[in-house]
Amino acid sequence: MKLRKLAVAASLAAIGLSAALTAPAAFAAEEQFFPVLAYRTGAYAPNGAPWANGFVDYMKLANVRGGVNGVKMIWEECETGYATDRGVECYERLKAKHGGATAVQPLSTGITFALTEKAPVDKIPVITAGYGRSESQNGAVFSWNFPLVGTYWSGADVLVQHIAKKEGGFDKLKGKKIALVYHDSPYGKEPIALLQERGKMHGFEVSLLPVAHPGVEQKATWLQIRQNKPDYVFLWGWGVMNSTSIKEAQATGYPREKMYGVWWSGAEPDVKDVGEGAKGYNALAMQHGAEPNSKVIKEVLASLHAKGQGTGPKEEVGQVLYMRGLISAMVQTEAVRVAQGRYGKGKRITGEQMRWGLENLNLDQKALDALGFAGVMRPVHTTCIDHMGSGFARIHTWDGKKWNFSSDWYEADQKVLRPMVMLASAKYASEKKITPRTPEDCKK
């Protein structure tokens, strides 16, 4: 009798469990799924979390606005901890769900390198807005990588242009010393090639100072800087490395006005702890800075956070990294719209169709203003062979309380960038035995 009761209870439990496990498999046909590879734990979480919040918030906003011709965005988050193998595992787990991932944004140059191998096989575009391999700008070789709006070479180029402007011309750079304090990872090493190229062109010396992960040990690095007294320090850090660098600069007395961070080293988490000590610190702004007054932010606050639907704390909305995530989701959504224009409005698009959409992105100022990005972004125009779409950037400076723009718009010099991109992508193509696409291939 007892055994029978036990058996019945066990079988009921098993049925219940299996039902729960198999339940939400079916997806509504007209939904675009995006895996969100985020890191909310670990040494890089202070910077990764705001990005993810902005990213998810924009997709919620797009749904509130009615989706893309009625097609809603759906997503699932997965914790990568900025580790390549976890990122790959997350990608593998999520890529086939809900009918297939439409695009993936790994937010890590290391994970990007790994996914660059896998994406062409799975036919899922990898969007690396503002990071990733700089040579992936060449869409003829890297047909599935999209370093939209900026790469590290375009960013480093803008920095060099800015300091040349400050010095009074490129010729005045001769004999100057620039120290690059960088995160010792593929991310940190990206700008070296461009800085050395520009160094050869203009006669300035580039000294390379790597900082090992996670970047809290920088006393030796800054002691070296104190001895060498470079004219400028470029900071290519991430996570806690950024605030540590600024604190060490303060400790060794290096003027923060001469420090320039990349757009991943120029956000509120990096300077908030340091406060007044970071005053005067400059960083690249990948077109946008902190934009609390923009139309899109006001819309997010009104339609999401006011109703308790927002992601993350309300204070974060409009901050630099939040905007970065927002913009990354925006270009993704607009690419869906472009793809729908060709493949059928109101229908779900596949990864290949998304790629076409990403390659034919033509966001003019009117479209951007309509989306709420007036004064925040400049037009983005991608083609089959240019997957970056826009080389514009500005500089913003921390005044102790907030980021203020301190320069005009700069555009990365394609005359310098193009040969480097073509050379590096040709090397990759020969290693991987890829035949670069021709314009005819692109039209398909």
Place this chain on the structure above:
Amino acid sequence: MFYRENGQFKTTYQSDQQIFAIPQDRWAILAIVAFAFIGIPLLVDEYLFRAILIPFLILSLAALGVNILVGYCGQITLGAGASMAVGAYAAYNFLIRVDGMPALAAILLGGLVAAVAGIVFGAPSLRVRGLYLAVATLAAQFFWDWAFLRIKWFTNNASSGSVSVADINLLGWTISSPTDKYLFCLGILVVFSLAAKNLVRGAIGRQWMAIRDMDVAATVIGIRPMYAKLSAFAVSSFYIGVAGALWGFVHLGSWEPAAFSIDRSFQLLFMVIIGGMGAIAGSFFGAAFIVILPIFLNQMLALVGSWFGVEVSIALVSHVEIMVFGALIVFFLIVEPHGIARLWSTGREKLRLWPFPH
């Protein structure tokens, strides 16, 4: 009832001393291996291959290597990640610098280079033991971390420091799909496990175990400690090096030095501790446990959260993972220091008597 040896009489020493002396064992193992080769490719989808099975196979190979060193020879090592890195980068360099080098040969040569490096960095074991040896192997870990970041020759002067490998070719069979990769790794694992089992049952294995149990007494009875310890380092590093080469070539495809950091060393050590030190099967149990646990926790926590209507954030899942890991390691060290392998062999002992209690 099924597992008794009644009526089984061994007539030769060979049949008595073979690895799976009992026919039930032999049939079971053959069935498992056959299922692994034939059944799993038919049943399993791509995600399970890529995310669970292939990492499991490669990490069991590495755990096998660590077990030989830590479990059988008693030399604690925190440099297993470095051996994986040496194997991976050496195999990469052989592959790209030598024209026409077959991938499998590159992987094995990578393992050999790792073995040599293991001997060099295992030399401190001749002078120090226990915690001090752990620190010395930690030095190896950091040294190789530094070497692969700074010395450009190892990464073929790649500006990013990342290296990548195209599809592997084995005698005309291009290993590109997940099923191919799974079968390739499984084949290598089966051969290497058989070799490891025979090594630890042989003279060299007995020397290792003598050194582990009481190295002074072992020296007294004539076992040469240098030979035993360095051979343990060599064989172990060979296994771990081959596993590292497979990890880079087959699982990741493209990697940077951070893929073989100190966290990897800890992970391998935990696999061996939880799985069972001094037992070949322990490496497999430990690897399965550690590969599957994070994914299991992830899915389970999300599921439990959905039952209660609570959305579990990915940060919470990550933190719970770390807490559960730590708790489990402490639990195993207190309750069952010999790991899951001991639980398994206890289970088998009971199974031999079943349905009788004794």
